[in-house]
Amino acid sequence: MPDEGIQAILQIRRWLPHLPFHRLSPAEPWAASPGRAITIVGDSSFASLELIAAVRRYVRLVTRLRLDASLFAPPPPRRPGQRGPKACKGHRLAKLTAVLANPAxxxxxxxxxxxxxxEGRILEIVSGTAIWYHPGLPPAPIRWVLVRDPSGQREPQAFLSTxxxxxxxxxxxxxxxxxRIETTFQEVRRHLGAETQRQWSDLAIRRTTPVLLGLFSLVTLWAGELMGDAATAPQPRTAAWYAKPLPTFSDAIAAVRRAFWCPAELSMSRPGQATVEIPxxxxxxxxxxxxxxx
Structure with missing residues (x-):
């Protein structure tokens, strides 16, 4: 994953050359407005020291962090006349598993x-800065965030930002x-056939996915218009094992299909007639x- 992730992130950086580069410390000025810097958010496969070292000067990276990651304090300042290589880390810090278990x-x-x-909920967090280091790999200054759920419904998790x-x-x-982004891609694959299309032309391959994503947006907008009428509003299709309080994309696309298949201007039956061929x-x-x- 690191090689593919590095190439993808640097490609995004080349596509958006007008945005500012990422600063590495509060003392380093931005090249332009800091509010428009590129932020990459990824799952645990992006939590790689190699990837962080390759992209941290170009983007902000937010991803998961292992609870047993080796964290260190920043290296101490060099004394005047001190010889030898510059230290890349300071003393070892407590692992996040120990921070989690520490009653203090x-x-x-x-x-x-x-x-x-x-739905929204209350979480408990603790945060700090550290050097994430592993022998043989470049050190990475990070801000870590440890999260736990007071209700106990979800396991504690840790995240980092460069x-x-x-x-x-x-x-x-x-x-x-x-x-939300993951859910969007999942629904596009499941209901609109993204990543399963078969074309021989490179241009067709490049065009199909954007068109399907655009269709996803159109269906969502059309379903939003149908929500204004109780007769056409998408209704959640539930099951005994799955209760949905709100419509999902499957409900939205089904409502849009019904609206296309049964337009009022093409209905030839009289309003008061209960049956034609079938009830x-x-x-x-x-x-x-x-x-x-x-």
Missing amino acids: TRWTRVWVNEWYGD NLDDKPEAILGRFVWRW VTLLRRLVDTVAYAA
Whole structure:
């Protein structure tokens, strides 16, 4: 993953040359407005010292951090006349597993609007800066954030940012935003066939995925318009083992299909007539079934 991740991130940097480069410390000035710097958010496969060393000067990287990662204090300043190579790290810090188990750890409670698709909840966090180091690999100055759920529903997790002056709440917020992007790509693959299309032309391959993502946006907008009418509003399709309080994309695309298949101007039956060839309730059930299966 590091090689592919490095190439992808540096390609994004080449695509957006007008945005400022990432600063490595609060004392280093930005080349332009700091609010538009590139932020890359990734899962645990992006938590690589090789990847961080290759991209940290170009982007801000936010990703997971192992609870048993080896963290160190910054190297002490060199004494006048001191010889030998410059130290890349200081003394060893307690691992995050020890911080988690230490009763003296001072936790801060924060409210998170959304946590892995769930509703907002209160989390407890503790944060600090350190040097993440492993023998044979370049050291990485990071800001780490340790998170635990007071309700005990989810396991404790740790995250990192290569920007040392990031606020812990901002790091969590950026990582939570990734959930929506992942869900979007998952729904596009499942319901619109992204990554399963078969073309021989390179141009067709490059065009298909953007078109499908655009179709996803159109379906979402059309479903939003249908929400204004109780008769056409997407209704969550639930099961005994899966209760949905709000419609998902499968409900949205089924509602849009029904709206296209049964436009009011093409309905020739009289409003008061209950049956034509089959009962109305059975016809609606068949249309709903096909709308989800199409």
